[in-house]
Amino acid sequence: MAVPAMTATDGTLVRSTTVAPAAVAPATDPTVLPVAITGLGAYLPARTVDNDELSRTLDTSDAWIRTRTGIATRHVAAPEEATSDLALAAARAALADAGVDAADLRAIVVATCTPDHLLPATGPLVAAGLGVEVPAFDLNAACSGFVYGLRVAGALAATADGPVLLIGAEALTRIVDAGDRGTAILFGDGAAAVVLTAHAGAGLGPFDLGSDGSDPSMLWAAATGTRSPATPARLAAGEQYLTMRGGDVYRHAVTRMTASATAVLSAAGVTIDDVDLFVGHQANARILAGVAERLGLPAGRSHVTIDRHGNTSAASVPLALVDARDTGRLGPGDRVLVAAFGAGLTWGSTLLTWEGRRRE
Ligand SMILES: CC(C)(COP(=O)(O)OP(=O)(O)OC[C@H]1O[C@@H](n2cnc3c(N)ncnc32)[C@H](O)[C@@H]1OP(=O)(O)O)[C@@H](O)C(=O)NCCC(=O)NCCS
Numbered sequence: 626m627a628v629p630a631m632t633a634t635d636g637t638l639v640r641s642t643t644v645a646p647a648a649v650a651p652a653t654d655p656t657v658l659p660v661a662i663t664g665l666g667a668y669l670p671a672r673t674v675d676n677d678e679l680s681r682t683l684d685t686s687d688a689w690i691r692t693r694t695g696i697a698t699r700h701v702a703a704p705e706e707a708t709s710d711l712a713l714a715a716a717r718a719a720l721a722d723a724g725v726d727a728a729d730l731r732a733i734v735v736a737t738c739t740p741d742h743l744l745p746a747t748g749p750l751v752a753a754g755l756g757v758e759v760p761a762f763d764l765n766a767a768c769s770g771f772v773y774g775l776r777v778a779g780a781l782a783a784t785a786d787g788p789v790l791l792i793g794a795e796a797l798t799r800i801v802d803a804g805d806r807g808t809a810i811l812f813g814d815g816a817a818a819v820v821l822t823a824h825a826g827a828g829l830g831p832f833d834l835g836s837d838g839s840d841p842s843m844l845w846a847a848a849t850g851t852r853s854p855a856t857p858a859r860l861a862a863g864e865q866y867l868t869m870r871g872g873d874v875y876r877h878a879v880t881r882m883t884a885s886a887t888a889v890l891s892a893a894g895v896t897i898d899d900v901d902l903f904v905g906h907q908a909n910a911r912i913l914a915g916v917a918e919r920l921g922l923p924a925g926r927s928h929v930t931i932d933r934h935g936n937t938s939a940a941s942v943p944l945a946l947v948d949a950r951d952t953g954r955l956g957p958g959d960r961v962l963v964a965a966f967g968a969g970l971t972w973g974s975t976l977l978t979w980e981g982r983r984r985e
Pocket residue numbers: 684685686689690693694768806807810869871872874875878908909936966967968
């Protein structure tokens with residue numbers, strides 16, 4: 626398959642034509658890690674922006690946004706807050722929930738596509754905030770980052786003699802063009818974290834993870850890396866901002882999340898009726914409804930937070946898990962099917978069980 630050449634606004638070629646190998650569909654990863662989720666915690670910035678506020682500066686309306694996306698409001702980081710600040714607050718909440726001292730952590734993984742900087746990574750900044758010097762790094766699989774992170778951080782935890790912290794943290798509003806109604810209405814900021822602990826009786830998995838990088842411009846922030854560095858001309862053209870072909874993304878999201886979740890159920894030898902709660906990536910309420918319908922999910926078993934959070938990318942699944950726990954919809958021992966989809970394209974699904982206590 627030929628990867629197409631693309632031209633930036635300033636006329637330079639940003640991706641040369643190359644011949645990519647034929648795509649091979651990934652096999653489902655049957656691994657079930659002996660790892661328990663023993664703590665959950667979240668942080669949402671204090672400021673919320675509702676659709677009416679957006680409608681004052683954009684040619685949009687509360688009715689359009691609610692009908693097309695399900696979003697009513699979203700949280701927006703304060704000017705002095707960066708992704709590591711959100712991540713650190715979520716980390717502290719998860720550690721407190723698990724009753725774990727930061728000094729006992731063995732590693733920290735931050736799933737994010739909106740790091741504080743290109744380098745250093747956000748992980749070491751969070752570790753420093755917690756006062757520890759453990760291995761700490763970022764994982765970027767965009768909106769699938771948390772599910773990818775469960776595989777990576779879970780594998781670390783499975784063989785560690787102490788807990789591992791996985792955080793999904795994003796400040797998406799920093800990379801959207803506030804004047805673009807096609808994207809500015811969709812995204813929000815936030816972070817949530819889980820404590821992963823080796824536990825012989827627990828099961829995290831199987832996993833279905835995949836990617837298709839043959840058309841990166843479907844959903845990207847073009848001038849943010851080495852392919853087309855952020856020159857003054859590109860910045861003036863707004864190429865540092867997230868852009869997407871919304872309809873294409875929508876169709877891929879429904880198809881990929883459904884197929885991925887189905888593959889996980891099959892690999893686990895269970896049916897959708899065995900799932901207590903479905904937590905999908907919160908990108909659009911219509912996408913979630915479409916996936917739930919195709920999976921044959923019984924009514925009321927999909928947890929939806931997009932109305933209050935918007936799309937928070939790698940933070941969306943763990944934020945929804947915390948919300949489900951806090952609203953009594955997730956109880957100890959419940960089997961949760963998670964599925965995500967994002968830029969890359971990337972997708973991923975797994976089954977998890979939350980072992981912690983129900984919040985009163
Ligand atoms: C972005 C998205 C909400 C758009 O919804 P949609 O139903 O596909 O709407 P369309 O893009 O077809 O646009 C329909 C019309 O609404 C207009 N429109 C777009 N954004 C609008 C807004 N915020 N307010 C009012 N009108 C808007 C369009 O210009 C278009 O007008 P036209 O018919 O006159 O051309 C939807 O495609 C989506 O959610 N895609 C997935 C995005 C996503 O999840 N991205 C992250 C993945 S992790």
